[in-house]
Amino acid sequence: MANPRVTIIRVPFGLGAGRPGAEFGPEAILQAGLMERLEQDGIEVAAVSEIKPPSTTSAEVNPKARYLPEVMDVCGRLADRVAKAITDSTFPLILGGDHSIAAGSIAGATRMRPKLGVIWFDAHTDLNTVLTSPSGNVHGMSLAAALGWTDWRIEDAQGQYTLVDPSHVVFVGSRDLDPGEKDFIRSKGIACYTMHEIDRMGMEAVILQAIRIASHGTDGVHLSFDIDSVDPREAPGTGTPVRGGVSYREAHLALELLSESGCVTSADFVEVNPTLDVNQQTSTLVMELICSLFGERIL
Numbered sequence: 001m002a003n004p005r006v007t008i009i010r011v012p013f014g015l016g017a018g019r020p021g022a023e024f025g026p027e028a029i030l031q032a033g034l035m036e037r038l039e040q041d042g043i044e045v046a047a048v049s050e051i052k053p054p055s056t057t058s059a060e061v062n063p064k065a066r067y068l069p070e071v072m073d074v075c076g077r078l079a080d081r082v083a084k085a086i087t088d089s090t091f092p093l094i095l096g097g098d099h100s101i102a103a104g105s106i107a108g109a110t111r112m113r114p115k116l117g118v119i120w121f122d123a124h125t126d127l128n129t130v131l132t133s134p135s136g137n138v139h140g141m142s143l144a145a146a147l148g149w150t151d152w153r154i155e156d157a158q159g160q161y162t163l164v165d166p167s168h169v170v171f172v173g174s175r176d177l178d179p180g181e182k183d184f185i186r187s188k189g190i191a192c193y194t195m196h197e198i199d200r201m202g203m204e205a206v207i208l209q210a211i212r213i214a215s216h217g218t219d220g221v222h223l224s225f226d227i228d229s230v231d232p233r234e235a236p237g238t239g240t241p242v243r244g245g246v247s248y249r250e251a252h253l254a255l256e257l258l259s260e261s262g263c264v265t266s267a268d269f270v271e272v273n274p275t276l277d278v279n280q281q282t283s284t285l286v287m288e289l290i291c292s293l294f295g296e297r298i299l
Contacts, residue, residue, distance in 0.1 A: 003042055003043060003044070003294075003295070004043070004090070004091040004294070005044045005045075005046045005089065005090045005091065006038065006043055006044065006045050006046060006090060006091045006093050006294070007045075007046055007047045007048075007049070007085035007088065007090040007091065007092050007093065008034075008045055008047070008048045008049075008093050008095065009049055009050070009051065009078065009081050009082065009085070009092060009093070009094045009095070010026035010027075010030075010048070010049070010050040010051070010095050011026060011050070011051045011074065011078055011094060011095065011096050011097035011101045011104075012024065012025070012026050012027065012050065012051075012052075012053060012097060013051070013053045013070075013071075013074045013096070013097045013098065013100070013101055014097065014098050014273075015053070015057065015066070015067035015070050015071065015098075015100075015138075016066075016067065016071050016098040016099065016100025016101070016137060016138040016139035016142070017098035017099075017100075017137060017139050017239050017240075017271070017273075018135055018137045018139075018239060018240070019239045019273070020275070021239060021273035021274065021275035021276060022096065022097055022098040022239060022270070022271055022272065022273050023053065023097065023098075024272075024273070024274045024275065025095065025096055025097055025270070025271070025272035025273065025274065025283070026050075026095035026096065026097065027274075028237075028272055028274040028277070028280065028282075028283035029095050029269070029272060029283050029286050029287055029290075030095070031280075031283070032280055032283040032284045032286070032287040033284075033287060034287045034290060034291075037287060037288075037291050037296070038290075038291065038294065041291055041294060041295065041296050043294050043295075046088070046090045047085075047088075047090070049081060051074055051077050051078045051081060051104075053070070053074060054070045054073050054074070057070055058070065062136070063136050064130045064131075064133065064136045065130045065133075065136055065138055065141070065152075066136045066137055066138060067138065068138055068152065071100045071101075071103070071138045072152065072154065074100075074101060074104065075100070075101060075103045075104030075107065075154045076104065076107075076154055076155075076156075077104070078094065078101055078104030078105060078108060079104045079105075079107035079108035079111070079154050079156065079161060080108065080156065081108065082094065082104070082105055082107075082108025082109055082111075082266065083108040083109075083111040083112055083156075085108075085266075086108075086109065086111075086112040086113070086265075086266070087112065091265065091266065091267075092105070092108070092109070092266040092267075093266075093267055093268075093269075093290065094266075094267070094268035094269070094270075095268075095269055096268055096269065096270030096271065096272075097270055098139040098239070098270060098271055099122070099126055099139040099140075099142055099224070099226050099270045099271055100138045100139040100141070100142050101142070101268065101270060102126075102142040102143065102146070102224045102268055102270065103141075103142040103143075103145040103146055103153075103154050104154055105222065105224065105266065105268040106118060106142075106143075106146040106164060106222055106224070107146065107153075107154035107155070107161040108161070109220065109222050109265070109266045110146075110161050110162040110163075110164065111156065111160050111161050111162070113218075113219045113220035113265065114162040114219070115165070115168070115217065115218045115219045115220075116162070116164055116168065116218060116219070116220055116221070116222055117168040117169070117170075117213075117214030117215055117216075117218035117220065117221040117222070117263075118143070118146070118164055118168065118169045118170070118214060118221070118222050118223075118224065119170050119172060119210050119211075119214050119221060119222070119223050119224070119258070119264075120143060120169065120170065120171050120172070120224050120226075121172045121173055121223065121224065121225045121226060121229045121246075121254070122171070122172075122173060122174065122224070122225075122226035122228065122229050123173060123174065123175050123176050123226065123228045123229050123240070123241075123242040123245055124140060124174070124176050124177065124181075124226070124228070124240065124242075125143065125171055125174055125177055125181045125185065125192070126139065126140050126141060126142050126143040126144065127141075127143055127144045127147075127149065127180070127181040127184050127185070128140045128141050128144060128178060128180060128181060129141060129144055129149060129150050129151070129180070130150070130151065131180075132178060132179075132180030132181070133178075133180075134178060139271075140178075143169070143224075144184075146163065146164045147163060147164050147166055147169070148163040149184065166188040166189070166190050167189070167190075167213075168213070168214055168216075168217070168218050169190050169191070169214070170190075170191045170192075170193070170209075170210040170213050170214050171185075171190065171191065171192040171193060171194075172193050172198075172206060172207070172210055172229070172254070173193070173194075173195060173198065173229035173230075173245060173246050174192055174193070174194045174195070175194055175195045175242055175244055175245065176240075176242045191209075191210070191213050193206045193209070193210065195244055195245065195246075198246065198250065203246075203250040203253050203254055204253065204257065206254075207253070207254045207257045207258065208257065211257070211258065211261045211263055214263070215261070215263040220263075220265035220266065221263045221264050221265060222264075222265065222266045222267065222268075223258060223264045223266070223267040223268075223293070224267070224268050224270070225255075225267065225268070225269045225270070225286075225289065226238075226270050226271045227269070227270070227271050227272055227282060227285070227286055228240050228241055228242060228245070228271055229245055229246050229251070230245050230246050230247075230248070230251050230285065231243065231244065231245035231246060231247060232245065234247065234248045234251075234281075234285065235281070235282045235285055235286075236276060236277060236278050236281060236282060237272055237273050237274055237275075237276045237277025237278065237281065237282030237283065238271045238272065238273050238276065238282060239271060239273045239276065240271070248285070251285075251289055252288070252289065252292050255289050255290075255292035255293045256292050256297065258293060259292065259293050259294065259295050264293065267290075267293060269286050269289070269290060272286055
């Protein structure tokens with residue numbers, strides 16, 4: 001990825017998650033030194049903005065889709081901001097926040113790039129709906145919304161946000177899937193590289209296949225990187241840790257290969273929870289991974 005101009009969009013929102021703390025993620029990533037490292041790497045940050053969380057929350061919370069009105073409000077405003085960043089010829093870098101915000105990231109990207117590919121780096125696949133979700137947490141429904149699988153979706157006033165084609169979606173690092181999600185992946189034939197495939201094939205082979213699938217016939221690729229894809233020994237500061245995840249070097253290699261491919265046109269990094277972190281280990285790792293995506297190398 002050749003030194004893009006970047007628009008950083010902070011989204012301090014955590015109501016889509018099952019436990020508080022993800023709303024502090026954007027600030028923690030910035031405090032880890034992101035701006036300084038990007039400048040050091042020759043990356044121009046054209047603008048920094050923030051999607052403020054709603055000033056009030058639902059009086060009654062739907063247990064099957066907790067804080068859905070708040071999620072849709074934040075995602076709608078985020079989608080507009082992402083679309084504007086692309087119109088301004090910049091790379092939208094979204095700092096979450098919980099993973100529910102990806103519904104807004106993707107919606108905004110599809111307005112400008114209607115044939116969007118998605119690489120979903122996550123321990124989970126976030127394909128649940130109100131009917132299949134065991135928890136009712138909307139951060140587990142965001143990709144389902146982008147695919148049109150839910151009974152809610154993010155749209156602008158003209159309904160111009162396009163649904164993502166499942167054939168352009170690739171999961172990487174999956175290892176904790178609910179039964180309804182497994183059924184959906186199988187029925188739609190979505191490419192899913194679990195930790196089993198990463199163990200057997202190696203990260204390089206997995207990412208090269210992911211790039212081929214997500215970029216074939218598309219006009220851009222959105223990377224959605226949930227830090228819980230990384231093993232909790234490396235990234236303890238996240239709300240839904242699952243052991244047996246991607247290693248530190250596997251994560252960096254993946255981002256380095258995505259950078260070299262030049263296919264990624266927008267990205268969000270989500271689910272950093274500083275209240276659960278140890279010595280800023282997780283926020284620092286995310287900062288470093290972002291820099292790898294933008295071309296930083298060991299030598």
